[in-house]
Amino acid sequence: MSVLARTLRSPEGAIGLALLCLLLLMALLAGVIFPGDPLAIVGPALLAPFQDASLPLGTDRLGRDVLAELVHGSRASLTVGIAAAFVALTIGALVGTLAGFAGGLVDEALMRVVDAFQIVPSFLLALAFVSVAGASLPVVVFAIALGAWTGPARLARAEVLSIRERDYVAAARVVGMRPLEIALREVLPNALPPVLALSSVIVASAVLIEAALSFLGLGDPNIVTWGSMIAEGRNVLRSAPFLSIIPGVALMLTVLGVYLFSEGLAEALARRKARG
Amino acid sequence: MSPLLARLSDVSVAYGAGSALASVTLDIVAGERLAVIGESGSGKSTLALALAGLLPDNATLSGRIEWPGLDRAPRPGRDIGFVFQDAGASLNPVLTIGEQIAEVAQRHLGMDWREAGRRALSLLERVRIPNPETAVHAYPHQLSGGQRQRVCIASAIAAGPRLLIADEPTSALDMVVQAEIVALLDQLVREDGMTLLFITHDIALASGFADRIAVFQRARLVEAGPAIELLSRPTDAYTASLISSHIDLATPPLITRDAP
Amino acid sequence: MRRAFLLVRRRLISSIPVLLIVIAGTFLLLEAAPGDAVDAYLLSIGGGDPVLVQSLRESYGLDQSIPARLWLYVSALVRLDLGWSVVFDRPILDVILERLPNTLWLMGSAVALSFGLGSALGIVAGARPGSAADRALSIGSLALYAVPSFWFGLVISVVFAVQLRWFPTSGIETIASGKEGFARARDIAWHLVLPVSALGFIYLALFLRMMRSGMAEAWRQDYALAARAKGLARSRIVVRHIARNALLPLVTMLGLQAATMLGGSIVIESVFAIPGFGRLAQEAVAGRDTALLTGIIVVSAVLVILVNLLVDITYALLDPRVGATEAAA
Numbered sequence: 001m002s003v004l005a006r007t008l009r010s011p012e013g014a015i016g017l018a019l020l021c022l023l024l025l026m027a028l029l030a031g032v033i034f035p036g037d038p039l040a041i042v043g044p045a046l047l048a049p050f051q052d053a054s055l056p057l058g059t060d061r062l063g064r065d066v067l068a069e070l071v072h073g074s075r076a077s078l079t080v081g082i083a084a085a086f087v088a089l090t091i092g093a094l095v096g097t098l099a100g101f102a103g104g105l106v107d108e109a110l111m112r113v114v115d116a117f118q119i120v121p122s123f124l125l126a127l128a129f130v131s132v133a134g135a136s137l138p139v140v141v142f143a144i145a146l147g148a149w150t151g152p153a154r155l156a157r158a159e160v161l162s163i164r165e166r167d168y169v170a171a172a173r174v175v176g177m178r179p180l181e182i183a184l185r186e187v188l189p190n191a192l193p194p195v196l197a198l199s200s201v202i203v204a205s206a207v208l209i210e211a212a213l214s215f216l217g218l219g220d221p222n223i224v225t226w227g228s229m230i231a232e233g234r235n236v237l238r239s240a241p242f243l244s245i246i247p248g249v250a251l252m253l254t255v256l257g258v259y260l261f262s263e264g265l266a267e268a269l270a271r272r273k274a275r276g
Numbered sequence: 277m278s279p280l281l282a283r284l285s286d287v288s289v290a291y292g293a294g295s296a297l298a299s300v301t302l303d304i305v306a307g308e309r310l311a312v313i314g315e316s317g318s319g320k321s322t323l324a325l326a327l328a329g330l331l332p333d334n335a336t337l338s339g340r341i342e343w344p345g346l347d348r349a350p351r352p353g354r355d356i357g358f359v360f361q362d363a364g365a366s367l368n369p370v371l372t373i374g375e376q377i378a379e380v381a382q383r384h385l386g387m388d389w390r391e392a393g394r395r396a397l398s399l400l401e402r403v404r405i406p407n408p409e410t411a412v413h414a415y416p417h418q419l420s421g422g423q424r425q426r427v428c429i430a431s432a433i434a435a436g437p438r439l440l441i442a443d444e445p446t447s448a449l450d451m452v453v454q455a456e457i458v459a460l461l462d463q464l465v466r467e468d469g470m471t472l473l474f475i476t477h478d479i480a481l482a483s484g485f486a487d488r489i490a491v492f493q494r495a496r497l498v499e500a501g502p503a504i505e506l507l508s509r510p511t512d513a514y515t516a517s518l519i520s521s522h523i524d525l526a527t528p529p530l531i532t533r534d535a536p
Numbered sequence: 537m538r539r540a541f542l543l544v545r546r547r548l549i550s551s552i553p554v555l556l557i558v559i560a561g562t563f564l565l566l567e568a569a570p571g572d573a574v575d576a577y578l579l580s581i582g583g584g585d586p587v588l589v590q591s592l593r594e595s596y597g598l599d600q601s602i603p604a605r606l607w608l609y610v611s612a613l614v615r616l617d618l619g620w621s622v623v624f625d626r627p628i629l630d631v632i633l634e635r636l637p638n639t640l641w642l643m644g645s646a647v648a649l650s651f652g653l654g655s656a657l658g659i660v661a662g663a664r665p666g667s668a669a670d671r672a673l674s675i676g677s678l679a680l681y682a683v684p685s686f687w688f689g690l691v692i693s694v695v696f697a698v699q700l701r702w703f704p705t706s707g708i709e710t711i712a713s714g715k716e717g718f719a720r721a722r723d724i725a726w727h728l729v730l731p732v733s734a735l736g737f738i739y740l741a742l743f744l745r746m747m748r749s750g751m752a753e754a755w756r757q758d759y760a761l762a763a764r765a766k767g768l769a770r771s772r773i774v775v776r777h778i779a780r781n782a783l784l785p786l787v788t789m790l791g792l793q794a795a796t797m798l799g800g801s802i803v804i805e806s807v808f809a810i811p812g813f814g815r816l817a818q819e820a821v822a823g824r825d826t827a828l829l830t831g832i833i834v835v836s837a838v839l840v841i842l843v844n845l846l847v848d849i850t851y852a853l854l855d856p857r858v859g860a861t862e863a864a865a
Contacts (some may be wrong), residue, residue: 116557119837123799124817128829131821132565208684212803215686216818230687241694248687255682330765353767360765365758368777370784370855379776380766415856431766 013264019257026074034068038224042068046240060232060243069224070250076214076225077207077254080141084206085199087145092152099153100160111157114150122147126209130218137220144209148202155194193269200262204255211251226251281306281345281439281471282327288338289322289331296322298495299339304439306345309465309472311482311503313518314492320475323492324443327473328356345438345471354384357432357470361444363424367416374400374412377431384435399430403460422453426460433464440465441473446481458485480522483507491515539858540849547848551841558837559613563606566826609830618831623823628831632813636835638708639801639812641724642731646797647790649736651743655779655786658747662782663774665752673744681741685800689734689807696730703730706809731808735800739793746789750782757781784855791847795840 008014030038041063042055049058049066057066099110117125126143133139213219214227226247233243282304289297297319304310314320325331327341329352343350350356360366368376377399378392387395393412400408403426416424425445432440442461446454462485465472476482482489483503490500491514499512510516578589600608612619618628661673697705704710709724754760755778763773802814809815813832820828852858 112553112557115554116561116837119554119795119840120558120562120833121795121799121802121836121840123796123802124833124836127802127817127821128562128565128833131824131829204682211684212686216803216806218821230690234690237690237694238698244687244690244694248684248691251684251687252679252682255684256679259678259682328765330761351767352765356765358762358765360758360762362758366762368759368763368781369857370780371776379768379772383766383768383772417857428762435767 008264010264010267012260013268016257016260016262016264019253020261023074023078023254023257026071027078030072030075034065034071038068038072039064046236048240049242049246057246058240058242060229061236066229066243066246069229070226070247073224073226073229073247074250074254076137076220076223077210077251079137080144080210081203081207081254081258083141084144084148084210085202087141088148088202089152089195089199091145092149092154093156095149096153096156096158097160100157100164107157110153114153117147118150120147122205123209123212126213127216127218130213135213135218135220137223140210140213140219141206143213144206147209148206151198151202152195155198193266196269197262197266200258204258207251207254207258279306279345280304281343283342283344284323284327284339285342286339287326287341289319289326290336290338291332291334295495296335297326300497302490302497302500304471304473305488306438307469307471308487309462309474309485311486311489312473312475312492313477313479313482313489315477317494318492319495320492321443322495324358324441324473324475327439328352328358328441330358350439351384353380353437354435355437355439357435357437357440359425359428359432359440359442359445361447363421363428363445363448364416366428367424369416372413372415373419373427374414377427377434380431380434395434396430399434400427402464403427403430405430421449422457425449425453425457429457429460429464433468433470436468437470439471439473441475443475444477445474447477454481479507479518491518540852543848543852543858544845547845551845555834555837555841556610559610559834560606562830562833563609564602566830567602567605613834618834619827621820621825621828621831623819623825623828628828631816631828632831632835635811635813635816638810639798639805639814642728642735642805642810642812643797643801645728645732646736646739646801649732650739651786651790654740654743655747655783657740658744658782659751659774659779661744661748662751662755662778663770665748665755670748674748677741677744677748680737681745683738685734685738686803686807688737689731689804692730692733693807703727708810708812727810731804731810734807735797735804738800739797742793743786743789746786747779747782750785751778754778754781784851787847787851787854791844794843794847795836798836798839 008017042065043052043059043063045059045061045063047055047059047063049056051058055065055067057070060066060069095110095114099107099114102110122144125147126140129143129146130139133143210219210225211227211230214225215231217228217231219225219227229247230244233240233245233247237244280303284300284302284304287297287300288295300319300323312320312323322331326337329350331337346355352358367373374393374396377396378389381387381392381395382389385392385395397408397412400411405411405423405426411419411423416427419427429442429445440461445461446457449457458481461472461474464470474482474486479489486503488501489503489506491498491506491512493514499506499510499515506515507519510519609619616629618632620626621628621631624631657673657677661670664670693705696702704727708727709715709720710727713720713723715723759781760773760778763777768777798814801812802817804810805812805815806818813835817829817832820826820832
């Protein structure tokens with residue numbers, strides 16, 4: 001049975017995958033379902049949800065369609081989540097592998113750098129970086145990755161250090177495998193579960209950090225994000241709380257989907273390993 | 277006939293589809309030293325766990341275990357003391373060994389912590405731990421393997437149980453320490469009138485002190501009887517092969533307690 | 537206590553190069569910004585003549601090379617001089633010290649709430665793995681952990697402050713109330729209930745899950761079976777044997793989460809308008825006060841180092857195996 005099928009068997013994996021697929025569909029089809037600018041004014045201001053069939057989730061302070069904003073906002077969250085994780089994993093893998101292989105002073109120096117990035121709160125670091133480089137989506141992605149790469153770096157280094165000692169590397173070398181082959185065929189399968197677990201944590205925290213940055217007005221001002229929606233809704237919190245609540249629920253379901261899916265995946269991998 | 281402590285009648289233990297113990301009928305005589313011999317997977321540890329009531333939740337027990345030697349069902353710790361193979365892993369790494377012995381006395385003997393602490397101290401003396409006053413405050417990682425096993429024995433007998441089960445207590449220790457631990461168990465059991473159930477794969481080790489021997493193979497009880505008879509005239513071929521695969525029991529042992 | 541002392545010393549020594557890297561890195565990052573504090577100031581006053589600009593730059597030391605300025609900065613830091621804030625027109629150290637206590641109260645209470653209640657609930661869940669309570673707490677905590685803290689803050693603000701009017705919506709104390717001593721403390725505490733809850737409940741979920749999984753791991757160990765073989769009371773086994781061992785990774789996690797929580801306080805302070813250290817960062821960014829922002833990052837790093845130090849000592853106190861070989865030598 002494939003890993004995917006096994007993941008689907010557990011309730012966590014199934015629900016998580018369902019949520020993520022929903023998110024993915026929303027992001028991909030945003031332009032199709034709601035063509036045009038989501039920030040365009042389409043109706044009266046502050047229309048409550050479920051009043052008008054064409055505006056199922058109501059409108060905000062300026063009369064913009066909340067559902068359209070919600071669906072388009074998924075793009076920002078999904079993009080930032082995946083991109084930030086990718087960048088963090090890449091930087092971390094490079095630095096960690098280098099430290100592990102080089103050893104000695106290089107290793108020490110690199111690990112101090114890793115410590116330094118870990119000590120500064122990642123949100124504060126992202127804040128500082130965005131303030132310097134300006135608020136745009138690529139900057140936000142990189143700002144988040146700046147705080148998140150330390151985990152993958154330590155993981156990569158630990159993997160490199162341990163496999164250098166392990167018997168099967170020596171055995172593989174005796175047989176004549178080249179280092180790259182060894183890395184791909186022997187190291188990677190064992191390193192996969194912790195990497196996946198770490199990735200899901202990074203994606204989830206990236207989504208939340210992006211939302212917080214947008215909320216504070218430091219996100220990309222040209223696109224609609226769930227965080228900026230919440231910030232907008234804050235102005236009319238007493239009279240129209242639904243404007244802030246709805247995007248928050250979307251955020252929560254996204255992060256929940258990531259966690260559930262990764263738990264289901266981890267269990268599926270563990271079960272496959274146990275079966276031998 | 278000597279009084280019985282426990283009687284197993286057609287006892288079977290299964291984990292799902294696999295059988296760990298199959299139709300075992302065995303008597304345990306009060307005050308005896310019974311050695312249970314078998315290879316790994318023979319069911320000897322399962323027997324110990326079943327007697328002590330420590331089988332995991334997914335195990336199914338059928339058959340009867342009766343305790344004519346006790347007036348009620350045995351309580352772990354109070355009526356049955358258990359010594360495990362891996363002494364280091366059986367001890368909680370973050371608590372002092374004094375506390376881990378005293379807690380048994382506090383629980384079963386109605387003592388307060390002070391009295392229990394004093395009992396722990398005297399038990400440490402009995403199992404011959406050096407410097408018991410300091411040892412009481414020590415942590416498991418500060419002791420050697422043999423010392424840790426002595427501590428486990430002390431906590432197993434702390435409440436004065438009628439039955440002491442030792443599941444391969446020396447298999448993880450070196451030869452010299454093995455002999456010491458076995459001698460200690462022998463002495464304690466005799467002093468307190470306990471019944472000893474000693475599980476081991478080493479028939480030569482058992483031959484040194486056992487009154488009766490029970491041989492297990494592949495979840496079944498193969499043969500049981502007085503030690504001397506079983507060792508000199510085994511009725512089962514498996515028993516015979518176990519005996520013959522060891523050095524002739526008449527040969528003096530290479531290492532004794534008196535060796536320099 | 538020799539073990540703890542050796543640990544502290546080793547930690548402090550290894551922290552110094554890390555702190556230097558933080559200082560240098562932050563300095564370089566913020567100085568790479570196009571436009572400096574003087575530009576921001578000029579923008580706010582509508583421009584100025586070149587002579588004024590040059591003299592301003594000189595007085596703030598902004599006309600020198602980057603390595604020279606970095607050296608000046610570090611030497612000033614040693615004297616506890618963090619520079620001058622353009623936004624507040626006051627020494628940065630003063631501004632930070634004024635704001636820091638509020639954040640420390642917020643964070644400290646949030647840590648106490650999340651760690652205390654989280655581990656207690658985790659013990660309830662972990663006492664009987666697979667029970668109804670365990671499953672409910674597991675699902676509940678996962679859902680809670682997925683919640684954005686600032687949004688959670690807004691929601692509980694709407695429910696408890698706006699609708700039910702049980703708590704104030706913002707601020708750290710009633711302005712110009714003239715309260716002193718205990719009455720003032722109560723006022724501040726009342727104001728902090730919602731923000732502490734917003735910050736704390738998310739991490740509560742984390743600690744709950746960690747305790748739960750830690751206990752599940754501990755149940756699998758030999759000493760758990762040995763404790764049952766001793767016939768000990770279940771409550772004693774759960775607390776003194778299982779939870780006591782599961783506590784260790786939780787303490788480690790506390791250290792790791794210190795930095796994250798400090799970051800989280802930035803947003804929560806913004807939601808609840810608390811004049812704290814976190815919100816100061818946001819104000820520094822808004823006012824392009826790079827010196828202030830640098831100071832905030834440096835102080836944050838020091839705070840996290842100190843918290844980690846405390847956590848290390850606590851861990852050493854809880855786990856007798858730590859540093860044992862060093863102390864014995």
